[in-house]
Amino acid sequence: MPELPEVETVVRTLRRPLQGASIVGVRLGPRQLRRPWPVDRNFVFTTPRPVLGVYRRGKWIRCRLRGGWNLLFHLGMTGRLRVTDAEAALEPHTHLVFDLSPGNRQIRFQDIRRFGVADLLTDEECEALLSGEQLGPEPFDLTAEQLWQKARGSKRCLKAILMDQSVTAGVGNIYADEALFEARLHPARLGITLRREEAQRLRNALVSVLHRAIEVNGSTIRTFFFGEDGRGGYQNEFRVYHQTGKPCPRCGAVIRRLLVAGRSTHFCPRCQPAPRRRARTGSHR
DNA sequence: ACAGGATCCTGGGGGC
């Protein structure tokens, strides 16, 4: 499940092979993604489109092309984006192929579950989609104060707030759990109960977890790969995610799994104390 | 208004 570190890894991997390359054609696979590719814009590739740069914003990948056009990708759950030899056998679930020049190479977009997105947008459309209006700041730019302000006005739990892309962009299930553990905050705590210093802890935890995950190319659980066969390494450093039943690396208590905000959530019941239930007013016990 | 639930999609894993 590609989140910020995995998407960052894919973007960094794409940059070298796309340096100085142009896209000269696009072809569609037999099945559509959830958002159909805009075939009425295929004319864009009747002239070669040099790649000006590849960027990440949250979990989105933007490939800027000459002439004010952009390829925009989201890997969803199982998306894979890479540059291959055109001769290489077409992998199953390949939905889009972009022919590159020079060299006999292609960009291929695969996605087993088809939760992903691939689109061709103008600069204006692309920037509107990735702007601060739609998407919160990158976690590295998120201040503790901003996080606290968002949280204290919300009756949602911390886990849901962290995964809300309009609060901060790029956090999903894995790094939400890992950051909450690092900050010693229970995932089901309500935003309104977050204290200022806890917001600071959470923000710092999130940034340090993400930086470390980027250093080791993200997490490969089952389906995340980059380049030809690249795998992440952060799954070897998970402290709570997918660690149900194992001892907490900090205190030894047994890691538990819970459904929070509809998502499977992993935490240490001792390091991340459960929110105290509010005493019922006017009644004893 | 806002929060939580259903939905999409497929392969893999668990259970019988």
Added chain:
DNA sequence: TGCCCCCAGGATCCTG
């Protein structure tokens, strides 16, 4: 051994 069911979850739409 084989089959069936259920689970995983990002974003969006729906419902209460």
